[in-house]
Amino acid sequence: MKARSRSIFYTIFISFFLVLMLFLVTFCVFYYNDESKQMKSLMFSMLTTRAEDISETLDQKINQMEMVSAELAASKEIANGLDYLAGASKGSIESPVFYERDGTVTQLREKLLSYTGSRKGADQINVYLKNGAEISSGLNNELRMISGEKLQKLSQMENGSGSRYVYFSGFNEELSRYYLSDIGKYFITFLYEDQNAGGKDGALVEIQKSIFQVIGSVVYYQPIYEENIYLFDKFGNQIYPLKQDGGYAPYFEAVQATGQDAELLFQNPETGREEYLIYNYSPYTGFYTVFAMDRQRLVFSIYNNFLQFLPFVIVILGVAVILSLMIARFLSRPINRIYRYVKETDFGSPDMRALPEIQTSVVELNTLTKAFKLLQTKLREGNDRQLVLQQQEMQSKMLSLQSQMNPHFLYNSLATIQAMAEEDMTDEIVIMCQTTSRILRYISSDKERMVPLRDEIAHTHDFLQCMYIRYDGDLSYEVHIPREMEEILIPKLCVQLLVENSVKFTTQTKPPWHISIMGTVDNRGDEKIWLLSVKDNGPGFTKEKQEEIYDKIAQIDATNLLPSLELKGMGLLNIYIRLKFSYKDQFIFYIKNTAPRGCEIIIGGKYE
CATH class of the missing domain: 3.30.450 (Beta-Lactamase)
Structure with missing residues (x-):
């Protein structure tokens, strides 16, 4: 459901009013808690003292009986x-x-x-x-x-x-x-x-x-908080009030289970109401003196005290409304001027008018005005930069297409087919023509910028098969891609360009040559990632070449611009910038040399 739109004046007014109300409610809650604690502490203290006094009186009476027993025995x-x-x-x-x-x-x-x-x-x-x-x-x-x-x-x-x-x-x-x-x-x-x-x-x-x-002393006891008093012996016999006035064994069971000289919150099973039990246990007689008071009694007392503050609360509410209106009007006026400017200005127009001067006594509003002016400048620069980025992405794609349709590839493929025709290699010619045709069809198709890894691997396989025939079996390759990776979307012609780069440098050494394409899905912490590796047994990268590549990658990360748009030497950087455009920095790209020789290039991303 779409959120209801409100004016800045209304929003500020409600916000400040709610803040003041929150302060008032917090004060009331604090008052209630503090008053409740004080009253509860006072009640417990007084009733505990009364229970101790009654228990001491009972001990004295029982002690008199014990003194009689001592005299009788003597x-x-x-x-x-x-x-x-x-x-x-x-x-x-x-x-x-x-x-x-x-x-x-x-x-x-x-x-x-x-x-x-x-x-x-x-x-x-x-x-x-x-x-x-x-x-x-x-x-x-x-x-x-x-x-x-x-x-x-x-x-x-x-x-x-x-x-x-x-x-x-x-x-x-x-x-x-x-x-x-x-x-x-x-x-x-x-x-x-x-x-x-x-x-x-x-x-x-x-x-x-x-x-x-x-x-x-118990019979003539006058309640302080409308509490009731109960006396039990250590066997649970109710001494007072008399059974004919109503017995209440659950009180005894509750205090006996809790311990000596304490207070507890007890739920009356007959009424369902909560009661405070304050009691004293006499080790001398084994008698329990129990005071029972309805918990709501405290609430009513606090409520009555709170009524005394009601006029004060009403005055605070009135002041809160007036203060909120004044603050809302003060803050919304310059913001409304900025809003009208934004509403009436075409930020895409080269003749965009400047924001008028708005001076207030609020530092944040002045800063906001300056920020809008700076935004105008950055917006123009951003539009220009976005155009440059779009042009570079188009150029990057063109470089990729040009790289794949390198005339040398076509010339070499045709020369290979001619040589096989002279040697009457009919089956190889058919394979070469079919794979070359599929390669050209895949390259020339521009329907999707991102393709499933399955299609990209099929295209790369056609390319490697051409290379295998061209180099008369000196070039071997292997491809292992898990089924769960086949639907991953990657930039078109990305894998084939990595393979072509490996073929280019590997074939400058003595055969046999080998290229491996491996895919894996791995767990890193709470995330699942996919990795694609292209490995060869060529000469690998020199230290200087690696540093050059990583310097250019750092430049791309810092500026979002390609350091050079030349075709030569752009293969790996072309792939890097396309991954960056496609995955918004959520990707993996690194190169390394392998032992005893060769190199490995790994790309990857978050598995979804």
């Missing part, structure tokens, strides 16, 4: 009482009288009860003995045998926990009646094994505390 009275219970029978344990009136049991019960209460760090203490007895103190006080279900659960915990086990035990039906709020009915449990009490096998001690007492 009490000899409790150890003696548990040893006493460990030796009691099942009937005694299940008897209310034994629990209420036995002195040792009463003393143990009162001692355990002294460690409960909000100031002591425990709401409930349960001790499980190996003989199946369970004594409870705190909110619930009783002595009983452990149920099978409870015993199985404790065994699993004991096997997987080691000596210390902190976890979220969830809703406690027995203790829930002592709390009115829902959150007070859920408990954190600190479970440990006391090896110094309850007999030689020890006892399991369970210290429980309502999560309301543990996470009160």
Whole structure:
């Protein structure tokens, strides 16, 4: 599709306006990125600090429970009482009288009860003995045998926990009646094994505390960025908010897989929205404190801040339009004068008028004016030079034709035919006449300047056959051209002229004489090239002759002119300049001597 034409004024105006708009957009993007980074950094910093504070508070609450466990383990009275219970029978344990009136049991019960209460760090203490007895103190006080279900659960915990086990035990039906709020009915449990009490096998001690007492700071937490807060124990149990308010295990899975004390961008599988998770892990309790905030919250905040700059942006747009119009008018005026001059001037006319003086304060426009004036002069010189080049190309072609139709070739061919007629060599005469006829027909045909290599090789073969007959078999030749090279286009009469040059100088030495024509296709880097070699066993080139030829080639490359248009000695230069005209410098041409004698001329180009 053809591009739509536009005036220079419109083009300059749009260009400068777009540049200013690009600057404005870049500023907005930079502002957005900078503001986003600052807000994100501030948010992460504040929420990370909050998460650390909450985690530290939880550690303190759990530490209180651990201190109770240490005091229990250090009490000899409790150890003696548990040893006493460990030796009691099942009937005694299940008897209310034994629990209420036995002195040792009463003393143990009162001692355990002294460690409960909000100031002591425990709401409930349960001790499980190996003989199946369970004594409870705190909110619930009783002595009983452990149920099978409870015993199985404790065994699993004991096997997987080691000596210390902190976890979220969830809703406690027995203790829930002592709390009115829902959150007070859920408990954190600190479970440990006391090896110094309850007999030689020890006892399991369970210290429980309502999560309301543990996470009160979380319950009354006021969001800063509309974030939500979640608490998990190390096993993925959701501590807060309560399961009845909605559980969200994917948060735990995401932070557990990432590592400790970090932030990450998380895609909510329920809503499909991206959220930032800022969390803290406590190695002491194994609890995770997680803040979740919708990523769009940041975008909205930045958008609201950007609205404050909207009047400033509108003013900048207005200034950009006015400034672009002024610059476009200033720059387009002298360019329009040059455009009208170019439009109204016939550059092919010898009476081409000069460009009027255009002086501006812009150095580039003044330089452009001078360049147009210089262009006028170079254009005239270029037209004259092009005519010279065209004339030289025509002369080069004529020289080639003259070289091929050299009278000596015709005289020698006729003399050879006459000699063969005298010796009654009928077959050779027929061959000589046919090849000579084809040679003259090929030379005189001027339909195409470039011909397939196949046709050029056929013509060269006719020429060599004439030479073979003329020199009575003293001249031999071979031709090997790959099939893939047959369609390559080369200048007409180029190969035959190379061969004729070889015949001319080779036959000045003693026979036998041999000429070889070889073609190859080769890869050089990423390009594929073709090469054509004409080799003989003649005297070769002297050093002075080689230097003379290369000096003239250098002169041709520098001036694009032939150094001399004489027929004599123009064979190789004729070929070089025709290759140069045909392939626009994308060709190969070099000569070299071969051992023990002879020379080789190679031409080539890009294989397409």
